[in-house]
Amino acid sequence: MRNAWRVAVFDVIAPLAAIAALVYIGVALAWPLWWVSACSVLILLIVEGVIVNVVLARRDGVTVGTDDDGPGLRLAVTAIATAAIVAAVAVGYLKWTVPDRTLRADTDEVVGIASSIAEASATFTPASPTASIDRAAELMSPERAEAFKKEFATVARDLTKRNVSAQAETVSAGVEAIGPAAASVAVVLRGTQSTPGKPPDTAVLALRVTLSKVDGRWLVDDVSPIHSR
Numbered sequence: 218m219r220n221a222w223r224v225a226v227f228d229v230i231a232p233l234a235a236i237a238a239l240v241y242i243g244v245a246l247a248w249p250l251w252w253v254s255a256c257s258v259l260i261l262l263i264v265e266g267v268i269v270n271v272v273l274a275r276r277d278g279v280t281v282g283t284d285d286d287g288p289g290l291r292l293a294v295t296a297i298a299t300a301a302i303v304a305a306v307a308v309g310y311l312k313w314t315v316p317d318r319t320l321r322a323d324t325d326e327v328v329g330i331a332s333s334i335a336e337a338s339a340t341f342t343p344a345s346p347t348a349s350i351d352r353a354a355e356l357m358s359p360e361r362a363e364a365f366k367k368e369f370a371t372v373a374r375d376l377t378k379r380n381v382s383a384q385a386e387t388v389s390a391g392v393e394a395i396g397p398a399a400a401s402v403a404v405v406l407r408g409t410q411s412t413p414g415k416p417p418d419t420a421v422l423a424l425r426v427t428l429s430k431v432d433g434r435w436l437v438d439d440v441s442p443i444h445s446r
Contacts, residue, residue, distance in 0.1 A: 228280045231298040232263050238301035245312040331402035331426035332387040339385035339408050346373045357437040383410045398430045
């Protein structure tokens with residue numbers, strides 16, 4: 218029973234685990250040419266070691282796992298298999314887990330920014346005509362912020378003159394496309410415009426917000442209406 222356990226662990230499971238780890242690394246790396254070559258050589262060496270072990274077992278009646286005079290060899294086999302598994306876990310974490318977490322974090326961040334700037338761009342108070350525009354500009358790149366303020370300056374003066382106030386809240390927002398350095402988010406708003414002496418006017422607005430990542434920070438490049446077709 219003791220020998221059967223040692224054969225299973227050192228002669229079967231260890232080489233299979235090492236081969237599986239090498240293949241897993243290849244899958245995680247999308248099989249670059251250099252790893253195809255390295256993996257082929259390493260697996261060939263493992264297979265040759267298994268074949269030699271089988272031959273010695275048939276000739277001498279002992280294997281790496283059952284040879285009481287070879288504890289160092291068993292330690293080496295265990296170390297190699299463990300190193301392969303650790304490398305596979307590290308590569309999988311760096312190639313799959315970290316990018317997935319980054320993508321989820323970026324998605325949440327750009328949706329939040331897009332929702333905030335969309336609401337700010339559709340909100341106006343005559344008593345503080347530039348407050349919402351300034352809040353929106355804080356989320357933009359410096360160049361786009363200046364252009365944005367100029368675009369809304371005339372509108373702000375007109376709304377102030379007519380004592381019109383506007384308020385918007387996000388109904389829904391979703392990512393249209395996202396990459397490591399750019400994103401596009403669609404935002405649907407419910408906007409309410411109020412004028413003294415008139416009933417409030419409510420409308421549904423759809424905006425597209427495009428963003429880019431600069432020095433690790435998402436900034437808004439443009440806010441534009443989504444026209445229905």
